[in-house]
Amino acid sequence: MANRIWLSSPHMGHSEKAFVEDAFTTNWVAPLGPNVDGFEADLSKYTGVANTAVLSSGTSAIHLALIILGVQKDDIVLCQSFTFSASANPIVYLGATPVFIDSEEDTWNMDPVLLEASIQHYLSIGKKPKAIIPVHLYGMPAKLDEIIRIARQYDVPVIEDAAEALGSTYHNKPCGSFGDMGILSFNGNKIITTSSGGALISANEEWIKNARFLATQARDAAPHYQHSHIGYNYRMSNVLAGIGRGQMQVLDERIQQRRRNYELYYDALKNIPGIHFQPEMADSFSNRWLTCVLVDRSQTNSITREDIRLHLEKDNIESRPLWKPMHLQPVFADAPRFVNGVSEKLFEQGLCLPSGSNLQLEDIERVLRKISEIIH
Numbered sequence: 001m002a003n004r005i006w007l008s009s010p011h012m013g014h015s016e017k018a019f020v021e022d023a024f025t026t027n028w029v030a031p032l033g034p035n036v037d038g039f040e041a042d043l044s045k046y047t048g049v050a051n052t053a054v055l056s057s058g059t060s061a062i063h064l065a066l067i068i069l070g071v072q073k074d075d076i077v078l079c080q081s082f083t084f085s086a087s088a089n090p091i092v093y094l095g096a097t098p099v100f101i102d103s104e105e106d107t108w109n110m111d112p113v114l115l116e117a118s119i120q121h122y123l124s125i126g127k128k129p130k131a132i133i134p135v136h137l138y139g140m141p142a143k144l145d146e147i148i149r150i151a152r153q154y155d156v157p158v159i160e161d162a163a164e165a166l167g168s169t170y171h172n173k174p175c176g177s178f179g180d181m182g183i184l185s186f187n188g189n190k191i192i193t194t195s196s197g198g199a200l201i202s203a204n205e206e207w208i209k210n211a212r213f214l215a216t217q218a219r220d221a222a223p224h225y226q227h228s229h230i231g232y233n234y235r236m237s238n239v240l241a242g243i244g245r246g247q248m249q250v251l252d253e254r255i256q257q258r259r260r261n262y263e264l265y266y267d268a269l270k271n272i273p274g275i276h277f278q279p280e281m282a283d284s285f286s287n288r289w290l291t292c293v294l295v296d297r298s299q300t301n302s303i304t305r306e307d308i309r310l311h312l313e314k315d316n317i318e319s320r321p322l323w324k325p326m327h328l329q330p331v332f333a334d335a336p337r338f339v340n341g342v343s344e345k346l347f348e349q350g351l352c353l354p355s356g357s358n359l360q361l362e363d364i365e366r367v368l369r370k371i372s373e374i375i376h
């Protein structure tokens, strides 16, 4: 059997081990220490957002962001439907109600028209939404101009889910820096990884201080353990932050490698009828975390994305359908939604191709050869 080609696997640089070694040498094997401070400083510099708290995951970052915004039981939070479930789960942790907003065709992200319609609906019944969670899926910036304008107009805070979009920009400004808060993820398959981890970023220093406080069990200033708030154990460890510091040194290289993958796939497949790629708007720069294609069976002699996926799998190549929209998930069957059919079509037609920054040219050629066996 040929070597496994993974969808997106960790890709270490040269200095991660040295930073981790340093944590051992100095015995900072704890959820604080110089690597945590250093990784936070690196991220703030990179995103241009003054305050960063590194945490145990992107999910915990969303959870804390919602808590800091005061989201409570029975509140409404507007969330992109076309996303990974982690964007929405923390809304439910708080007993609030996620309301799912469908995507537009241009970026595959939150549709500003539906977003505004949903806000007007909830205002009309006297229930102002507590937050908006747009997502930059597969690294592609959402229509931030419109989303932020609507959010400001109706005075609803934005938590920007940039878990997949570190290094992407919109009008040359980093994704994650547009919302009132942004979240990042360093899970194993993201563009850089600390094996698991995440970050909450914001211009608001008080919020990030509060996030660090809540993430370390909400301990009051006292010699004994004194608590006036419910706390969480959400801080990133100094060992994993060392991996993050090393990964920051190669982030720009990783983006170039991911974008090269996209170019190779695009050049080889763009002329095949029925194959379409995720568009990149003129004002946007995507890190191309994953290269995604749509397969329109009405133009491919009925070959579907599932046919391609299974054909690749037979050759030990991992690919994956696009995210299944949250409003189609059994667990969110009762959640309110504002939909237009776009994300359902994306899910039906879409496939993520192997996109790791560590793929070799011959790996991509192998994927392309297999695809060309069933579609041309």
Ligand SMILES: *Cc1c(COP(=O)(O)O)cnc(C)c1O
Residues within 6 Å of the ligand: 056, 057, 058, 059, 060, 083, 084, 086, 087, 135, 161, 163, 164, 184, 185, 186, 187, 196, 197, 198
């Ligand atoms: C990965 C991801 C998250 C969650 O990050 P974790 O670090 O895995 O908790 C949230 N939103 C999106 C869109 C993601 O892809």
